[in-house]
Amino acid sequence: MTLPDEIDGLLEAARGGHRRALARVMSYVERGGSLARELGALTFALSGKAHTVGITGAPGSGKSTLNSAVVAIAREQGERLAVLAIDPSSPFSGGAILGDRVRMADHTFDEGVYIRSMATRGHLGGLTLATPLAVRVLDALGWPWVVIETVGVGQVETEIVGAADTTVVVVNPGWGDSVQANKAGLMEIADIFVVNKADRPGTSETCRDIRQMLDLSAPGDWDPPILTAVGTTGEGATELWDAVCAHRDHCTATGELTVRRAARVENEFAEVLRASIDARVAAITDGDTAANVHDRLARREIDPYAAAELLLDDIGE
Ligand SMILES: Nc1nc2c(ncn2[C@@H]2O[C@H](COP(=O)(O)OP(=O)(O)O)[C@@H](O)[C@H]2O)c(=O)[nH]1
Ligand SMILES: [Mg+2]
Known part of the structure; x- marks a missing residue:
């Protein structure tokens, strides 16, 4: 099937499950400019249904490995997920993204999973504006879950992922003792903590340190769980997926979801x-x-x- 030239047709094909159409749509989003603008306008009214999950943490903490394991669990439960991997520090063909592709290779032939590494050249406002647009387009195209993976090193990345409906912060044993520039920022945005690489020493100490840091912050009506996982074996992936679903249910029930989404679109504006x-x-x-x-x-x-x-x-x- 050849792809339609006009945007409406392309969107329709992408919504119907045509992978090449979807890839083309996402390239337009990535490239920015007037076509991205048009896509944004056409999809805005159709969006607002997907639950977005942000996953952040230091490079190498195991976000992609863990994410792949969680996607497998969600798929077993019949969920359909789109994954956006955003890594401003590595260009499109860079090592980290190549690694992500390999780790995500398990899901390559699965129609219920869409994985895209995002670059944002040519975008007004860079990542800050390209990411919500990409999320919205996937949402409008009928993906009920949109997972955004980004490196939690800078303020922009933290903001992007913190704008998700549910934010997962991945750390490793020893994080409690480490001096990290934006530790406070990560504490603030985390709905769920995961100490990944729990096969290494220091896991329970790190869980305890996070608990203490959380106890110092103002209590909300959601107490972020502190989970442990081994991304490479998939240990803890079920519990992580369950926690994501529990957080979604909590936010929906309390109305927090509506508040977050209104704030998000206001920020974007x-x-x-x-x-x-x-x-x-x-x-x-x-x-x-x-x-x-x-x-x-x-x-x-x-x-x-x-x-x-x-x-x-x-x-x-
Ligand atoms: N020992 C151990 N290694 C892990 C675990 N999870 C991931 N890794 C390894 O850590 C490295 C970085 O993982 P990756 O998922 O690319 O990290 P990302 O940069 O956060 O996406 C890879 O070599 C993984 O195989 C784990 O739970 N335990
Ligand atoms: Mg990664």
Whole structure:
């Protein structure tokens, strides 16, 4: 079957399970620009049904291995899942992603699993805007679960994954003693903790350390469970999947899910606005007005506030 040229047809084919159509749609999302924009507009009203799960943790902590084991369990229960692997530190053909492909190879021929490594070249706002768009498109195309794997090293990655409905933080034995820049950030976003590589010494100490750190933070109505797992054998994968489902049920019952989703779309709006303003300012900065403003600023004829106002007046059109 040849692929339709127009976006609507492509979306319809992708929704009908046509893998090449889906791959093409996701490439458009990745590439950004007007086609991504159009896809976003067409899919927005259809989205909001999928439950999104973020998995984060240091590189090498075993996120992909564990995720693959969890996907297998979910599949046994008849669930369909789309997995987005986002790793800004490694380019599309990089080692980490290649590793992910190998680990995920078990699911290659399974129609109920879709796995995509995301790159975000050409995207206004980068990862922060490309990821929610990608998630929304998968959601609108009928994937009931969208799993987002990202490296929990930077603030942007933490924010992305923290915006999921359920956030899983993967750590390893010894994490309690480690000095990690964004440890507090990870503590804040975790709905579920997993100490993976529980075949190594120090697992129970790490669980205890996390417990203590959690006890110091303000109690919410969901107490994040601290699980242990061995990704390579699949030990603990069932418990992790059960915890994800329990968290989803909890959020649904309490209305927390609706609150989170409203906050998420509000954040995205703010982000889009900021990125659009930045882009317009950058465009102006190349022009005559800008040169003039910079000169006057340098000569101290106008102050930075007046200079900003002059530029912003130009945006207004
Ligand atoms: N010993 C041990 N190794 C593991 C475990 N889980 C994953 N690994 C190994 O850790 C390495 C990194 O795993 P990977 O899933 O790519 O980590 P990611 O970067 O977080 O996605 C691989 O060599 C895995 O085989 C585990 O539970 N125990
Ligand atoms: Mg990985």
